Amino acid sequence: MTLPMSEADRDGSAARRRRVRTRPVDVLIALSWVLLACFSVAVSSTMQVVAPAVLVLLVAAGLVFFRRSRPVLSFAISFLATLPLALFDPTLGTLAVGYSVYAISVYDAPRRAWACASLSAGVILAVAVLSPFDILPGTDPALGTGLAGVVAYVVTGFLILLVALLWGQNSGSRKRYVDGLLERAHHLEREHDQQVQLAALAERSRIARDVHDIVAHSLSVIVRLGDGASAVVEQEPRRAREAIDQVGGVARSALGEMRRVISVLESSPQSASLSVGASREDLERLVEVYRGVGVPVSLTVRGETPAQSGVQMTVFRVVQEALTNVLRHTESPSLASVVVETGRDVVVTVRNDGRIHHEQRSDSVGRGLVGMRERAALYGGTLTAGPDGDGSWLVRLVLPGAGA
Structure with missing residues (x-):
């Protein structure tokens, strides 16, 4: 050859x-x-x-x-x-x-x-x-x-x-x-x-973040639903069946997202959509998933949806990762509030009022936090996560000028 x-x-x-x-x-x-x-x-x-x-x-x-x-x-x-x-x-x-x-x-x-x-x-x-x-x-x-x-x-x-x-x-x-x-x-x-290699590295990192967010979110929800179904299967079989149905829905949704990520790899550079947006309805559906597994979540959206699809997806992934951490690392029941404000800047605040496990009370909670910060940095933004002083855990994303 x-x-x-x-x-x-x-x-x-x-x-x-x-x-x-x-x-x-x-x-x-x-x-x-x-x-x-x-x-x-x-x-x-x-x-x-x-x-x-x-x-x-x-x-x-x-x-x-x-x-x-x-x-x-x-x-x-x-x-x-x-x-x-x-x-x-x-x-x-x-x-x-x-x-x-x-x-x-x-x-x-x-x-x-x-x-x-x-x-x-x-x-x-x-x-x-x-x-x-x-x-x-x-x-x-x-x-x-x-x-x-x-x-x-x-x-x-x-x-x-x-x-x-x-x-x-x-x-x-x-x-x-x-x-x-x-x-x-x-x-x-x-x-x-060198530019091609850097672009490939950046794209690989982006895909790794997407895969992590999809898998971490889906598995956390599936585990919680599975545990709930197992706990009530004898006393309340109807609720157990509903939980199992929800497991199927979450799994299908995760499969669809994974297919979208893989389609980017298989598409030509001219036709590939590297950054699919996320609307307000997507945020509402995401919140409903967590409500369905027993996490009381309130969602407040102020202002218009950001015009850039990449900013929309960044907001969605940060909220998704923050709620996943609420599900995985807090003691039930825990109240979570999500506030998305869009003006000249885009500001996202996710507050968790539940008590966090001791081993998770750190500014270094693994790849999820690193991925959120990387997403924020792509648009010149910042992300902070840590105790709020009153027992709450606060995640705050600021994207300067992203809402203009």
Whole structure:
């Protein structure tokens, strides 16, 4: 089975192909340099052939093997090798150094290219100054000892360095621009992958909260109904049957909610409804479920239903979790009051007047409280839960600006 190639793999393959294509060019340049130098050595009568040939090979090796990865080292090899090479052919040495300056301009910092070019220009001036006084005994006679020969050599050398420098600067700028675009593309790709992972993590956390709320609410109600039915099945079989019927209704409702959560996972991103709302009627039905299992609950709703479906569901889930905690963690009978106020802000208050089990009198009552706080944080809100000072347990949700 062939896996699809990622963007980074394609870029790496393209880079490898570019390297493969440029290697023959490097070898061709080096061979041209060797042939030119050997020809110059062969026609020169001022030196032995062997020593210049060795210098030529050193320069060629530097140009081929180091001009991309170590351009400054390539320049150093060329520069040191062409110092004695200048004794029999100064122009050929200048060509080698000029090519190294070009490589530095393309593959290294521009300031280093200017520094190397300045150093090379100084050597050219030194050769030009020393040649007319015959201090360099191997100086090519073609250079001459007259002023015209010196000027021609200096101008030629400076032109070679200038052309190499400017051409290299232009090529280097273009290369750095393209490399910058590729790096930015890779950065954006990595950033996109991170955003996708964060979105997947957030969605997974949202689904986990939904599943927890559905399961905790449904099982708590079912357990209470089952216990009640078991307690009265012999004395009051009719009430036991009603409780069992309610168990079926709660289970079917939970199954429907679970199917809705799963449908989000199976839907396409374009058609998935990630945040289904909850109306006032849904709150009333929720309260009726808890009344049916013996928890006296009062519901007060002030203002209009929030426009955002996500805010509606947050209110619904917080009320559901708070009432589930009332059912699970308080001694019966316990009176619970739910107040939902919608103005500019959405404020939900759930107060439980029953006595809470000692082990639950804590600000850390498990995943349910964490989930409620996470829901509140999604809309910039806050959620507090704890004793109210008079023996009551108070859950308060505030969503600033969510009702506007």
